[in-house]
Each structure stands twice: as C-alpha cells, then as structure tokens.
Amino acid sequence: MESFSRGWSFLQQAWGMAFKDKDLLKPSVYALVVGMIVSVIGIIPLAIAYFIFGGSQAGNFVLFILGGILVFAQFVVTYVFSGMTVYLIYGYLSEGDGRMDKAWAIVQRDFFDILTLAAASTAVNMLKSAAQRNRKNSVVSGLMRSATSLLETLWTEAAYLILPAMVIDDLNLKNSLQRVWNITKQNLLLIGISTVGVRWVTGLISFVFSAIGFAIAFVIGGGLGFVSGGNTAISVIGIVIGALVFFTFVMVASIFSSYTNTAYHTCLYIWARDVETAKAQGSSVPVSAPAPLAAALA
DSSP, X not given: OHHHHHHHHHHHHXXXXXXXXXXXXXXXXXXXXXXXXXXXXHHHHHHHHHHHHTTOHXXXXXXXXXXXXXXXXXXXXXXXXXXXXXXXXXXXXXXXXXXXXXXXXXXXXXXXXXXXXXXXXXXXXXXXXXHHHOOOOSXXXXXXXXXXHHHHHHHHHHHHHHHHHHHHHOOOHHHHHHHHHHHHHTTTTOOHHHHHHHHHHHHHHHHXXXXXXXXXXXXXXXXXXXXXXXXXXXXXXXXXXXXXXXXXXXXXXXHHHHHHHHHHHHHHHHHHHHHHHXXXXXXXXXXXXXXXXXXXXX
C-alpha cells in the first residue's frame, strides 16, 4: 500500500505538470499517430512477402528481416518523441516552460544517437523473439528464453535512462551507458518502492481505462445488434462504432502510460545527475529531487 501511495503521489505531480503545460503531452500524442502510420505502412511488405514466400525457410528469413526493420522504425518513432518529452520536462523543471521548438532542435541534434539506441533495442527485441520461437523443451532452450526475457526487461529499464542522458547531456550511446552504470553503482537507483509504485498505478489505471472502453464498446455494438432486428447494416454500424470507442480508450491509455513512464525516468535521471554532480564537487548538502519524484520518494 505504501508503494501504491507513492506511485499515486508521483502520478498527481507529473500530471499536474502536464495540465499546466500542455506541450508536455504533445509528443506522446504524435508518437501514437506516427507509430500507427508506420505500422500500417510496414505491414504491407510483410503481407506481400508472406503471400509470395509462404511458410518456406527463405520466406521465414525474409519475414524476420522485414519484421526487424519494422521494429526498428517503431523504436525510432518512440525514442524521437520520448526524447522530445524528456527535454520538455527538463525545460519545464529548469526554466518553468517546456518549448516544442527547443525539444525538436535537441532531437534533431541527437538523431544519430537515437538511431543507435533504436538499433540496440531492436537487436535485443529480435534476440528475444528468436529465443521465444524456439519451442524445444530442452533445458538450454528454456534458459535461453528466460535469459532473453530478462535481458529485454533490463534493457528496457536502461533505455528509459539512456534517453535522458542523450537528450539532456548530449551523450552518445556508449557514454550514456557508462553514465547510467556509474549512477547505478552509486546506489542512486535503489528506490524500488517508488519504481514499483509508479508502474503499478500506471498499469492499473491503463488496464481499468481499457476495460471501461471495452465494456462501452461491447454495450454499443451489442445493443445496436440486438435492436437491429437482423438488419445487417445497423449491426455493422454498431460494430464499427464500438471498435472506434474501444480503440479511442486504448489510445488514451497508451498516451497516459507513455507520458507517465517518461516523466518518471526523466525526473529520476535529473535527480541522480544532480546528486552525482554534488558529490563530484565535494558538497555534503542533500540534493532535492524534482517535485514529482520527491513526492514518490517521500
């Protein structure tokens, strides 16, 4: 319950920032829209390759490569707009205003570094996918699946902190990894209660919101189908409206989750960075965490 309470406190503070400065939410919305467009475009060559090559070994290889390209493109979209969110939050906390023009300029400056981060994340994702497709019941196969799943979990958490290092401190992938590792060694990330709490609250609210969307969609679709009296056109309209309602709720839940997670890790990195700087300067004065994170750390 303490974990949940701290997560809820951070959520209130983080969304308080967003309501005061609406620009903080824009990249999450853009990421969702652009990501959907990229997915639709990327599915076309995958579908064509599937119909041409079928289930052959060569076809599976082609599909694997095309799938990797699509995953890479999705990571690029995610990191570009998450990077904008990071800098907007940094600008808001340091200057009182997150400016879209500055955030866009920073992302353009760090675009190559973002590409390297996307490539690394794609490699981890593809490695896990390859291990998961190996359905042999041997001990080695089971260990590989567990190891790659753990690797993906650790890398995902690391990437959340690598991105602020790139955007805020203009570091490349190698130096960002070193920075995050140094921060970890100094025990500045031992705040499990707040981390779990933020994830718990975010996941719970996203799930509840999606479930409400599904219930409303089911009532609309089922209701119109029931009153249609067998009229196919009305039934189809009901299904379409229900689907639109459901996906709208899912999209809002996705934006909510994306912004909250990015805000948490950005505040975490800023705090760890300030503590690291203070220690390097020999200061013994405690460094205050950014307001949203301070609420979570209690």
